[in-house]
Amino acid sequence: MSFSVYARRVRDRTLPHAHRRSALRSAVVLFKPFGFRATWSYLGTVGDLDRDGDALLRALEKLESSRDAGIAERAAFAERRREEKRILHRQRPSAADTEFFRGPRWPGPDGHRAVVHEVARLWRAHAGSVPELPAGATGATGLDIVVCGHVLSYLTAGGRLDRHRLDAVAECLPGLRRWASPPPPHDAACTYFRRLLRMAELILNDPDGATRQQ
Structure with a gap:
């Protein structure tokens, strides 16, 4: 299933808490900036994900914000690379760009x-x-x-x-x-x-x- 489907399940307060928490974990499997364990650890700073339904929503908000920022970032990079190839005839990304995208990052305001x-x-x-x-x-x-x-x-x-x-x-x-x-x-x-x-x-x-x- 897609990230958006799991996100809807996290937001569905009619579902048992365990199902919503499981949906959040599945969303993290699909988007994990630091890897699953480290991403889950950071999301856990918003509250008790095992018991607090509102904490699940706060965690999802952080995850979605980072995912959206990452998508926008990659789109902007792709557009810039197209311009570099067209105008500057630069076929390879710069060393700084390569190093930036190579390392672990958490896109977005967090x-x-x-x-x-x-x-x-x-x-x-x-x-x-x-x-x-x-x-x-x-x-x-x-x-x-x-x-x-x-x-x-x-x-x-x-x-x-x-x-x-x-x-x-x-x-x-x-x-x-x-x-x-x-x-x-x-x-x-x-x-x-x-x-x-x-x-x-x-x-x-x-x-x-x-x-x-x-």
């Missing part, structure tokens, strides 16, 4: 709040010792220290980093992507650096995460 929530959630899961790393992975340890410092600064500042720190995070992306796929049997290290990479990408795609340098 973009900043959603990113801060997800970075904080991942940071809680990230706490603990660094797992065993492949032989000769001294660079990975330094990378971990640097990125963790920036993530902590971002959260401490309420979801803000100055441009210098944002640039430093961006410079760490190639290294993070390399260590996010280490050879077996380093699955724990892979999970660790994938989570670190995810936090870095989220911060860089925060629509309101930059502050002016002092």
Whole structure:
């Protein structure tokens, strides 16, 4: 079924709460900016989705707002690309566009709040010792220290980093992507650096995460 059908079921107060909640979950399956688990976690900030019918409506409103913004954003990008091809003969999107659409994003007015929530959630899961790393992975340890410092600064500042720190995070992306796929049997290290990479990408795609340098 379509997203709109599930949305109507969420709004149908004649249905049992469990059916409406299930419909919202199905809608999230169809549109999940951060993946299902992370998207559901953010929607849960509006209230008790297990018991509160009004919370279901508030969550649906956030989800629909993001979906509508994403559709409009992609349409605007497609139109701009057509113009670039026609006028500038630019066949490939810019590196900035590629990076922007590559990373995790929450389109719409909740973009900043959603990113801060997800970075904080991942940071809680990230706490603990660094797992065993492949032989000769001294660079990975330094990378971990640097990125963790920036993530902590971002959260401490309420979801803000100055441009210098944002640039430093961006410079760490190639290294993070390399260590996010280490050879077996380093699955724990892979999970660790994938989570670190995810936090870095989220911060860089925060629509309101930059502050002016002092």
